[in-house]
Amino acid sequence: MADCCLSELAEKIEAVVKEAGRILINAVRVEETVEEKSGRANFVTAYDKRVQDFLFQKLMKILPDAVFIGEEEEEHAALPEGYAFIIDPIDGTTNFMKGYCVSCISVGLLQAGKPVLGIVYNPYLDELFRAEKGKGAYCNGKAIHVSDHDLSEGLVLFGTAPYNEELSKRSFQCAYELFIRSLDVRRSGSAAIDLCNVACGRAELYFELLLSPWDYAAGSLILTEAGGRIVNTEGKEITFDEKNGVVAGNEKTIKVWQEIQKA
Ligand code: 2AM
């Protein structure tokens, strides 16, 4: 797709995502609509489904040829050679359920299996992160960049993969090793928001040992377009057709992560 077409598309998608943000802000009696999915601490609310339906209706009008892959669908389509939306209608569902107000809508657009557009919108802060492949990353229209601080001057964000109990111990061990080498650790409950916070230099490293592509499709492009690096937990390129462990930061902080894994 030509650059101008992608930018025009991005404007339209951004407007849709912002409109969807109103559904989160106006949500009432969320806890009455909660259902448990498979695994521990894995929930869905009626609002996740409502936001996903809204995005499906609007996004497929904007780009009818694209395949739509949404977290709350019963079956997920395979990644095509052409365009695919990979969306998380609410990233940070447990926060949303609890009224903790740290959740976002994440929309990635992939072409031939790689992200070309990423939008992450946190309606509680009215912060919209956006990146187009090769064009840099922006927060509410302002260019953003990852921090170049060492880990010793940095904050570490991490997710605990709570739905996967066998990873819990290793998650906290990694967090401890990073905690003693950094200023402090934080745990937000939304992978997409964490990736954006690293992208804009509010934190220096993020990791979570298991995530699904909709958790990081948009955020990974925002991070790399902001000059950051993202790899899987084996240090290899992340993929978008299966679950991945994710590590994101600047070159220096990723190196510390890798040294800790070898020790
Ligand atoms: P969610 O809020 O959309 O469910 C929290 O640790 C992060 O992990 C969130 O981004 C959360 O996304 C994601 N997450 C929750 N359940 C998951 C699962 N079963 N597999 C992968 N990631 C999950």
Ligand code: CA
């Ligand atoms: Ca979700």
